[in-house]
Amino acid sequence: MEVPKDPDDLARQCAETMYSRDPASQEMGIRLREIHVGRAVMEMKISAAMANGGGICHGGYIFSLADTAMAYASNSRNVSYVGVSASIEFLSAGRLGETLLAVATEEHRAGRTATYRVAVTDSNNEPIAQFLGRTYRVRGNVLEGPA
Numbered sequence: 001m002e003v004p005k006d007p008d009d010l011a012r013q014c015a016e017t018m019y020s021r022d023p024a025s026q027e028m029g030i031r032l033r034e035i036h037v038g039r040a041v042m043e044m045k046i047s048a049a050m051a052n053g054g055g056i057c058h059g060g061y062i063f064s065l066a067d068t069a070m071a072y073a074s075n076s077r078n079v080s081y082v083g084v085s086a087s088i089e090f091l092s093a094g095r096l097g098e099t100l101l102a103v104a105t106e107e108h109r110a111g112r113t114a115t116y117r118v119a120v121t122d123s124n125n126e127p128i129a130q131f132l133g134r135t136y137r138v139r140g141n142v143l144e145g146p147a
Contacts, residue, residue, distance in 0.1 A: 007037045011076035014142040015040070018075060025068050028061065032072065038106030040072035045099045057094030066118040066131035069104035074114055074135040075142050081114065086133035098122050102131075112137040 015035045019025065025042075028050075034041035044065045052058040067086060074081040094100055101121050108115040118131035 007077075008035075010078055011035045011037050014076055014078050015072050017142055018072060022068075024064070028064060030065055030068050033101070035072060035076060037076050038073055038109070040069045040076065040104045042069040042072065042102045042104075043099055044102075046094050046096050048096060051096055055096070057096070057098075057100075059088070059090055062090065062094055062100065062120055062129050063088050063131070065100055065102045066104070066120055066129060067133065069102040069118050070116040070131070070133045070135065073104040073106055073116055078141050078143050080138050080140040080142060081135035082138055084113075084134050084136045086131060088129050088131045090129050091127045092122070094122065094128050100128060101125075 012035055015032050019032060028044060029047065030042050030044045032040065033043050042065060046057045050057050050061045066088060067083060070083060102118050104116050104118045106114060107117050114135050116133050116135065118133065119127065120129040120131065122128050
C-alpha cells in the first residue's frame with residue numbers, strides 16, 4: 001500500500017482504514033464527516049436504543065462519540081496512538097432523533113503524548129458536552145508500510 005504524501009490525503013486514508021476496522025463505531029452509527037491532520041469531525045444520530053431511563057441520550061454514547069473523534073484525530077498522521085485518559089462534562093441533554101457532532105482538535109503534542117479537546121454539539125450547534133483526552137504513542141502505524 002502506497003502511503004500518500006499530502007497530509008490531508010494521508011489523514012483521509014488513515015480514517016478510512018480505521019473505520020473499516022471499527023465495528024463499535026459502525027454499530028453506534030458514528031460517521032466521519034471531516035478529517036485533517038490533528039482534527040476530526042464525527043457525527044452520530046441518537047436512536048431510541050441509545051436512550052437512558054430519562055428518555056435522553058445515555059452519556060456513555062456521547063462519551064463514545066467524543067472518544068472516537070479523538071482517536072481519529074490522533075491517528076491522522078499514520079502513527080498509532082491509544083487513549084490513556086479522558087474526562088467529559090455534560091452541558092445539555094442529547095435528544096432522541098438529534099444528530100450530534102463531535103469536533104476533535106489537537107491541543108498539544110510532544111514526545112509520546114498528545115492532548116485533544118472535543119466539543120460535542122447538537123443539530124442547532126448548541127453545546128452538549130466538552131471532552132478532554134490524552135493519547136499515547138504505541139508501536140505501529142495505521143496503514144501498512146512506513147510512517
